[in-house]
Amino acid sequence: MQSGAVLIQLTDEALDPAPLVESVRTDASGAVALFYGVVRDHNEGRKVLYLEYDAYRELAERQMRLVADEIVAAHDIERVAIAHRFGRLEIGETSLLVAVSSAHRAAAFDACHAAVDRIKQTVPIWKKEFWAEGGVWLDGTPVDSAGESPA
Amino acid sequence: MQSGAVLIQLTDEALDPAPLVESVRTDASGAVALFYGVVRDHNEGRKVLYLEYDAYRELAERQMRLVADEIVAAHDIERVAIAHRFGRLEIGETSLLVAVSSAHRAAAFDACHAAVDRIKQTVPIWKKEFWAEGGVWLDGTPVDSAGESPA
Amino acid sequence: MGHFGMQIQVRLFAALAETAGTRAFPLDVPAGSDAGAVREAVQAHFPQLRGLCGRAGIAVNAEYTGADHVVKEGDEIALIPPVSGG
Amino acid sequence: MGHFGMQIQVRLFAALAETAGTRAFPLDVPAGSDAGAVREAVQAHFPQLRGLCGRAGIAVNAEYTGADHVVKEGDEIALIPPVSGG
Numbered sequence: 001m002q003s004g005a006v007l008i009q010l011t012d013e014a015l016d017p018a019p020l021v022e023s024v025r026t027d028a029s030g031a032v033a034l035f036y037g038v039v040r041d042h043n044e045g046r047k048v049l050y051l052e053y054d055a056y057r058e059l060a061e062r063q064m065r066l067v068a069d070e071i072v073a074a075h076d077i078e079r080v081a082i083a084h085r086f087g088r089l090e091i092g093e094t095s096l097l098v099a100v101s102s103a104h105r106a107a108a109f110d111a112c113h114a115a116v117d118r119i120k121q122t123v124p125i126w127k128k129e130f131w132a133e134g135g136v137w138l139d140g141t142p143v144d145s146a147g148e149s150p151a
Numbered sequence: 152m153q154s155g156a157v158l159i160q161l162t163d164e165a166l167d168p169a170p171l172v173e174s175v176r177t178d179a180s181g182a183v184a185l186f187y188g189v190v191r192d193h194n195e196g197r198k199v200l201y202l203e204y205d206a207y208r209e210l211a212e213r214q215m216r217l218v219a220d221e222i223v224a225a226h227d228i229e230r231v232a233i234a235h236r237f238g239r240l241e242i243g244e245t246s247l248l249v250a251v252s253s254a255h256r257a258a259a260f261d262a263c264h265a266a267v268d269r270i271k272q273t274v275p276i277w278k279k280e281f282w283a284e285g286g287v288w289l290d291g292t293p294v295d296s297a298g299e300s301p302a
Numbered sequence: 303m304g305h306f307g308m309q310i311q312v313r314l315f316a317a318l319a320e321t322a323g324t325r326a327f328p329l330d331v332p333a334g335s336d337a338g339a340v341r342e343a344v345q346a347h348f349p350q351l352r353g354l355c356g357r358a359g360i361a362v363n364a365e366y367t368g369a370d371h372v373v374k375e376g377d378e379i380a381l382i383p384p385v386s387g388g
Numbered sequence: 389m390g391h392f393g394m395q396i397q398v399r400l401f402a403a404l405a406e407t408a409g410t411r412a413f414p415l416d417v418p419a420g421s422d423a424g425a426v427r428e429a430v431q432a433h434f435p436q437l438r439g440l441c442g443r444a445g446i447a448v449n450a451e452y453t454g455a456d457h458v459v460k461e462g463d464e465i466a467l468i469p470p471v472s473g474g
Contacts, residue, residue: 188388204387205315205316205319206315206387207313207315207361207364207380207382209364210361210364210365210366210380210382211387213364213365214366235387235388246387246388247387247388267388270387270388271385271386271387271388272385273385274385274387275315275361275380275382275385275387276385276386276387276388277315277316277317277383277385277386277387278386278387279316288316288317288320288383288386289386290384290386291383291384291385291386291387292384292385292386293357293358293359293384294359294366294382294384294385295359
């Protein structure tokens, strides 16, 4: 069986959703769910100026592909594409894109949501938040479980 | 309060997701969920060649706006944009786009899914399926309830 | 029209329009008719619509309404087959 | 180096890299060390990482692994702080 992960991208350039959607859609697709993670101007009551993302590129790409394969195996869908950006991102810029195609919409929505959750839990990417007075690397999800579960 | 329905479009031209996403995103958005309804090549075991959509344009636009307002009122989201196409659509073309912005992803996914369901139940649009040997207007959802609930 | 009649505009869509062979036409109905009576009158005019009209909802002047909505001269009454957009 | 030591490559990210002031460096560890021992050795080398290393996972040669994974000469050992992508 062909892998359902058709496009996995980790880049420091602006993300473009069009190639992801084109890569997941087949003639059997009735639905495509596309998620944009976007840099917002506030977090936990603080005004955010911009974010900086760090990534362990080799492992992050491998892990994004694992997530896509996992989601294809667990849901009644066709294909998954994932793009994540790193480096400095301004407010309103897209940090994450996840596209899922399926014959029917419910599975596309569920799988897309699950993929986003899984990416946030297991992909070695980190964000630092900058405010007027400084910045901090955000706390996140320890990867012990991530290291265990895909193995 | 400003209406959360920012872009409502009913057109016989190809749908472009970019202006919808741009219209819903604000600096407070952390997530945008975008749904594509796509014409697929099969339905109930039959090979589909193309679809033709009819629409009661005045009421359909009004009803799309009602759905968007309803969804904004019922979910913890920012904005909703909806575009629906009518006329003849080939396999792979996009018939429906729904974009929802929110600070957080779970609400964006839920609201986008609910909006698509509601559109299919209440907006006066109809599809005729064409096969090699002919075609038929698909059965759908009676609008009595739709007529009642928004009133 | 006279004292006892009025003209309204009927709109049909999808299977209804295709079966009737028209998407819009004027129709004379008794003054004081409600939307349900208009739906009956349309079926009397196009007997081939009988099977299709049963599940059709009604909109008056591009708003969904019930069968008991009283229509006025010049109103646009649309019969809405079960919808299948998306 | 010699019979009792080997050199591995350490990679740090995010808060760990910023606090250590480096993202990658070679480190000599006893032959037969497991990944957990490497994590200890990194903390001995950079005492300022003590507080941060506790919750860090480990990857060897760009694959997540447990602390008991035995490392080899030339392996790349990455310490992975709690992830916060998306």
